[in-house]
Amino acid sequence: MRAYVLSRLAQTALVVVLSLTAVFGMVRLSGDPVLLFMPMDIQAKDVNEFRQRLGFNDPLAVQYARFMGGAVRGDFGESLRYRSDALGLVLERLPATLLLGGTALGLTLVLAIPLGVVSAVHRDSPFDHAATVATVLGQATPGFWLGLMLIYLFSVQLRWLPTGGTGTLAHLVMPSVVLAAFFAARIARLTRSAVLEVLGEDYVLTARAKGLAETRVIAKHALRNSAIPIVTLAGLEAGQLLGGAVITETIFAWPGLGRLTVQALLNRDFPVVLAAVFLISVMYTLINLAVDLLYGWLDPRVRLRA
Amino acid sequence: MRGLRCLLVVPLLLALAGAPSAAAQDRVKTREIVVGLGAEPRTMLAVTIVDWTTNTQLEHIYDRLLDRDARTLKPKPMLATAWRVVNDTTWEFTLRPGVRFHNGEPFNAQSVKATIDYIKDPASKSHYAAYWRKVKEVQIVNDSTVRLVTDGPWPSLIDRASLTDALMLPPKALKELGPEKLNQKPIGTGPFRFVEWKRDERLVLERNPDYWQGPADASRVTFRFIPEFSARMAALLSGEIDIMKDVPPHALEPVERSGRAKIRSAVSSRINYLALVNLKPGPMQDLRVRRAMNHAVNVDELIALVLKGRATRICGPLSPANVDFAPVECYQHDPARAQALFKEAGLDPAKLQLTLDTPSGRDKIKNRNTGDMFFLGWGPSVFGQGVMEPLFQASQTYSSYGNNKAIDEKIARTITVVDARGRAQAYAELHQMVRDEAPWVPLWQQHDLYGVASHVEWAPRADEKVWMYDARIIAR
Numbered sequence: 105m106r107a108y109v110l111s112r113l114a115q116t117a118l119v120v121v122l123s124l125t126a127v128f129g130m131v132r133l134s135g136d137p138v139l140l141f142m143p144m145d146i147q148a149k150d151v152n153e154f155r156q157r158l159g160f161n162d163p164l165a166v167q168y169a170r171f172m173g174g175a176v177r178g179d180f181g182e183s184l185r186y187r188s189d190a191l192g193l194v195l196e197r198l199p200a201t202l203l204l205g206g207t208a209l210g211l212t213l214v215l216a217i218p219l220g221v222v223s224a225v226h227r228d229s230p231f232d233h234a235a236t237v238a239t240v241l242g243q244a245t246p247g248f249w250l251g252l253m254l255i256y257l258f259s260v261q262l263r264w265l266p267t268g269g270t271g272t273l274a275h276l277v278m279p280s281v282v283l284a285a286f287f288a289a290r291i292a293r294l295t296r297s298a299v300l301e302v303l304g305e306d307y308v309l310t311a312r313a314k315g316l317a318e319t320r321v322i323a324k325h326a327l328r329n330s331a332i333p334i335v336t337l338a339g340l341e342a343g344q345l346l347g348g349a350v351i352t353e354t355i356f357a358w359p360g361l362g363r364l365t366v367q368a369l370l371n372r373d374f375p376v377v378l379a380a381v382f383l384i385s386v387m388y389t390l391i392n393l394a395v396d397l398l399y400g401w402l403d404p405r406v407r408l409r410a
Numbered sequence: 411m412r413g414l415r416c417l418l419v420v421p422l423l424l425a426l427a428g429a430p431s432a433a434a435q436d437r438v439k440t441r442e443i444v445v446g447l448g449a450e451p452r453t454m455l456a457v458t459i460v461d462w463t464t465n466t467q468l469e470h471i472y473d474r475l476l477d478r479d480a481r482t483l484k485p486k487p488m489l490a491t492a493w494r495v496v497n498d499t500t501w502e503f504t505l506r507p508g509v510r511f512h513n514g515e516p517f518n519a520q521s522v523k524a525t526i527d528y529i530k531d532p533a534s535k536s537h538y539a540a541y542w543r544k545v546k547e548v549q550i551v552n553d554s555t556v557r558l559v560t561d562g563p564w565p566s567l568i569d570r571a572s573l574t575d576a577l578m579l580p581p582k583a584l585k586e587l588g589p590e591k592l593n594q595k596p597i598g599t600g601p602f603r604f605v606e607w608k609r610d611e612r613l614v615l616e617r618n619p620d621y622w623q624g625p626a627d628a629s630r631v632t633f634r635f636i637p638e639f640s641a642r643m644a645a646l647l648s649g650e651i652d653i654m655k656d657v658p659p660h661a662l663e664p665v666e667r668s669g670r671a672k673i674r675s676a677v678s679s680r681i682n683y684l685a686l687v688n689l690k691p692g693p694m695q696d697l698r699v700r701r702a703m704n705h706a707v708n709v710d711e712l713i714a715l716v717l718k719g720r721a722t723r724i725c726g727p728l729s730p731a732n733v734d735f736a737p738v739e740c741y742q743h744d745p746a747r748a749q750a751l752f753k754e755a756g757l758d759p760a761k762l763q764l765t766l767d768t769p770s771g772r773d774k775i776k777n778r779n780t781g782d783m784f785f786l787g788w789g790p791s792v793f794g795q796g797v798m799e800p801l802f803q804a805s806q807t808y809s810s811y812g813n814n815k816a817i818d819e820k821i822a823r824t825i826t827v828v829d830a831r832g833r834a835q836a837y838a839e840l841h842q843m844v845r846d847e848a849p850w851v852p853l854w855q856q857h858d859l860y861g862v863a864s865h866v867e868w869a870p871r872a873d874e875k876v877w878m879y880d881a882r883i884i885a886r
Binding site: 145158 | 455539543593608612636
């Protein structure tokens with residue numbers, strides 16, 4: 105078990121290095137970052153002087169070596185746009201990102217799993233149909249539209265909730281609902297189909313034949329056996345949420361990682377882009393590892409093979 | 411379904427919106443003002459990064475050497491009380507006595523020298539180094555007198571000194587704490603002191619009770635960063651913010667009707683133009699074609715119909731808000747004349763194909779990768795050199811027009827005329843020359859539209875200085 109985890113962690117390092125290399129190449133090949141930071145009415149020769157000073161005139165290989173050399177020591181360089189430590193800027197956004205992502209994920213699971221299970225158990229009932237409509241709507245509604253509508257209703261009209269920013273629990277409500285609306289719809293649909301599939305299995309019939317209470321049959325036999333695909337999707341969603349929910353963060357002025365990363369990409373502020381890619385890829389691979397370990401806990405057969 | 415209903419209900423509710431919000435009323439009591447901006451500052455260190463959003467916030471903390479008159483945009487005293495031209499390459503500034511930085515350090519000739527030295531030091535990597543390149547030396551005459559010596563005649567020095575290009579840094583703190591620390595906790599002489607900067611969220615400032623012009627009316631100014639304009643509008647309408655810039659024309663009515671905010675507008679010094687690119691082969695290299703374009707575009711109609719009158723036409727590259735402006739004649743809308751000019755140039759206007767670029771970024775312009783024409787907004791544009799030098803010479807990054815020897819020479823001469831009358835004359839001639847060459851279809855000065863909460867009194871300015879020292883909180 106320990107060997108497995110260690111080898112997976114080594115893979116994580118490899119994934120991180122490869123993603124940094126790929127992103128370094130893409131960002132650097134997409135154009136000259138220096139002009140974007142300079143004032144518009146500046147002389148061409150001053151721009152060149154800046155380029156020289158920042159090392160952008162060196163061969164790409166030299167720049168790559170310099171970057172990787174720094175990155176190993178946790179130094180991603182100085183943000184071109186903000187003139188402060190790139191990794192610091194990224195880490196500063198992490199608490200807000202974790203808070204929003206965690207809340208949204210919790211809300212998603214709390215909403216979606218019961219919804220999916222009840223829909224599956226009462227298949228073709230009015231509840232099931234209503235749930236189907238709700239989940240389709242949830243997936244089809246664009247987050248920016250839902251966000252703006254919520255703001256107009258709950259902030260401008262009812263004045264119950266602030267339009268954006270952080271600080272109190274009230275600030276967290278709308279952004280996490282917008283995120284959860286989309287993610288919960290996917291999980292609920294998947295839960296419904298996974299549970300439906302399992303409900304037809306012989307061991308469920310056996311459990312019922314033993315005279316187990318229906319709630320026990322569902323919770324212990326049906327749900328646990330249909331958990332693998334749900335956990336897989338939830339893991340993917342968690343990765344997406346932690347990587348930052350750009351649109352939701354933008355609409356609700358949430359100081360998260362996604363907004364910072366996308367802005368940095370648009371501005372070719374590549375020290376920040378790379379620091380963000382580093383953090384996001386580390387989190388993503390760790391979540392994947394957690395999901396894989398969960399498989400083993402949920403399904404002993406997976407453990408044996410590992 | 412739920413979504414659909416919202417879509418119908420929201421405009422109705424908007425129409426019924428009434429009473430001021432509790433939060434806004436609290437702010438009237440505590441005398442706080444919240445300004446909603448689309449982005450956060452890029453640094454807290456003055457004279458480092460050229461960026462409107464950054465500087466509009468920084469100049470609450472730091473003062474300029476000179477200010478600009480809100481109406482004429484001409485330089486006027488601020489930290490310097492007077493200035494004079496000693497000779498063609500020496501400017502002397504008399505500094506205001508008794509001004510102190512927020513840390514108690516006195517403002518004096520040493521501060522001016524330290525600030526300009528900081529800008530010019532390559533280690534500072536300041537964007538402003540290029541702007542101040544011509545300053546060779548800062549001489550301290552005495553505590554309250556300082557001389558700037560340039561390596562050639564440079565009349566625009568006075569224009570740079572009356573912008574955020576000359577926000578004054580505290581020399582002692584700069585030396586002892588270093589730029590890094592000052593970036594975390596900025597120190598200036600301005601009307602507000604730094605309290606807190608929460609990245610991507612807000613910048614909080616408090617009133618400086620010892621400000622040399624007297625304390626501000628607002629006890630606290632908070633800048634909130636709300637990237638989405640609809641969310642910014644919602645924040646204004648719900649009373650979370652008091653001032654927002656750039657209300658889109660279609661949203662003016664809901665703001666006025668809300669009863670919580672009003673619209674204030676200013677004719678901006680920012681100019682918008684249609685560049686007729688002569689720097690690459692094509693029909694735009696022919697003066698007749700460029701003139702034909704000027705006769706073909708009906709600018710007045712565009713303003714009336716598309717912009718609903720919220721723009722003011724310009725006829726040349728300098729707007730009346732520019733201190734070096736001199737009137738030039740507009741090209742009249744005259745389709746027949748345009749047709750004739752096209753034919754004269756050997757082009758059949760019925761078959762002529764031109765590409766108009768509306769670049770969303772500026773990359774295409776910088777890479778000289780646009781079509782025959784492109785749109786660009788430029789500004790705040792308050793002095794001549796800042797337009798003529800970067801936009802009409804082939805060697806410049808953003809120019810669309812150039813390689814005209816007469817204009818190149820005229821620009822080189824004009825930007826060195828120090829004497830005020832000579833300068834006015836030179837710019838008037840240059841303006842006329844450029845107008846005749848028709849390098850653009852000059853379009854308009856946009857009208858900046860601000861949403862201002864009903865309990866705040868504040869008037870916007872043509873140079874886009876959003877300065878809360880000027881704001882008053884009025885009880886309702």
